[in-house]
Amino acid sequence: MLRVLFAGTPDFAVPTLKALIEDPDIAIEYVLTQPDRPSGRGQKVSESAVKQSALAANLAVRQPMTLKDPNEIAWIQEQEFDAIVVVAYGQILNAAVLQSPRLGCLNVHASLLPKWRGAAPLQRAIEAGDTETGITIMLMDEGLDTGPMLNTALVPIDDQTTTAELHDQLATIGGPLLVHSLKRFDQGAIQPIQQPRDGITYAHKITTDDACIRWNRDHTQVMRQIHAFNPIPGAFTFAGSSRIKIYSVRPAGGSPRQAGILWKENDQILVSTHNGNLQILDCQLPGGKRMMLEQMLSHQSAPWIEPIQLLEQGA
Numbered sequence: 001m002l003r004v005l006f007a008g009t010p011d012f013a014v015p016t017l018k019a020l021i022e023d024p025d026i027a028i029e030y031v032l033t034q035p036d037r038p039s040g041r042g043q044k045v046s047e048s049a050v051k052q053s054a055l056a057a058n059l060a061v062r063q064p065m066t067l068k069d070p071n072e073i074a075w076i077q078e079q080e081f082d083a084i085v086v087v088a089y090g091q092i093l094n095a096a097v098l099q100s101p102r103l104g105c106l107n108v109h110a111s112l113l114p115k116w117r118g119a120a121p122l123q124r125a126i127e128a129g130d131t132e133t134g135i136t137i138m139l140m141d142e143g144l145d146t147g148p149m150l151n152t153a154l155v156p157i158d159d160q161t162t163t164a165e166l167h168d169q170l171a172t173i174g175g176p177l178l179v180h181s182l183k184r185f186d187q188g189a190i191q192p193i194q195q196p197r198d199g200i201t202y203a204h205k206i207t208t209d210d211a212c213i214r215w216n217r218d219h220t221q222v223m224r225q226i227h228a229f230n231p232i233p234g235a236f237t238f239a240g241s242s243r244i245k246i247y248s249v250r251p252a253g254g255s256p257r258q259a260g261i262l263w264k265e266n267d268q269i270l271v272s273t274h275n276g277n278l279q280i281l282d283c284q285l286p287g288g289k290r291m292m293l294e295q296m297l298s299h300q301s302a303p304w305i306e307p308i309q310l311l312e313q314g315a
Helices: 011-022 049-056 070-079 121-127 163-186 219-228 293-298
Strands: 002-008 026-032 037-039 044-046 060-062 083-087 105-109 132-139 149-156 235-239 242-252 261-265 268-272 277-284 290-292 308-311
Touching: 002 011, 002 049, 002 070, 002 163, 011 026, 011 049, 011 083, 011 163, 026 049, 026 163, 049 060, 083 163, 105 163, 121 132, 121 163, 121 219, 132 163, 149 163, 219 235, 219 242, 219 277, 242 268, 268 293, 277 293, 290 293
Parallel strands: 002 026, 002 083, 026 060, 083 105
Antiparallel strands: 037 044, 105 132, 132 149, 235 242, 235 308, 242 277, 261 268, 261 308, 268 277, 277 290
């Protein structure tokens, strides 16, 4: 029986936790997750998705403010775990923690390393126009996603793939791949492989500026940007002083108008880019909920009732 400490926080980590719980050869004795924090408009203190799942499975949960605390490090060392599994935990593990388990610390990373090391691999892969990404099971070291690899799984990306869809797909794949890799690694059936030195890219954190739509670019670039930031933070533009978030688009026919012109035509909501038109399928107006196309077409006071110029900043 493999004794495992699980460390994770958001919903992306939950399928891996569940896969570990369900395996008869693995015992999850404790779960580490980030402390409860205020979230949402009401700033209500909420539990992480991992904490909720762990408590539902009657697992012991620990929420240290930092794993740099000598007491926390000593506790982990004293447990003599076989492995620590880390999925989007949100805290840095120092050398003392990384070296404490017999098999080391295994990480589920949402890219095909060494491409897209860092904080936002899903968004950056879609934004860059990659045709594939995947999951890498990695042995962690002190670098930023630089450890040797145990296993990978590939997933295709097309122009309509959003981060929301890719997130769910990779989360589902990650759990079984991690369990398989952990058990095979324990058996000596797979060996760590060092990451290639070529092809290293970094998935830098998302900024507000990243999500601001620049309509004077190629229509494919605009489409990738919109899909990359669906659902968070949501690619945005301005109609006058109204900030509109756009979550999903697809190419549309017809000659483009001036870049950034938004208008309603028949059963479509269209916007022009530098070299083509896009049909908006999913958006959100200020103070409202997300709307799909049918709701958009029936909206009585939307900006697209008459053609309007979209801006990068509010008027």
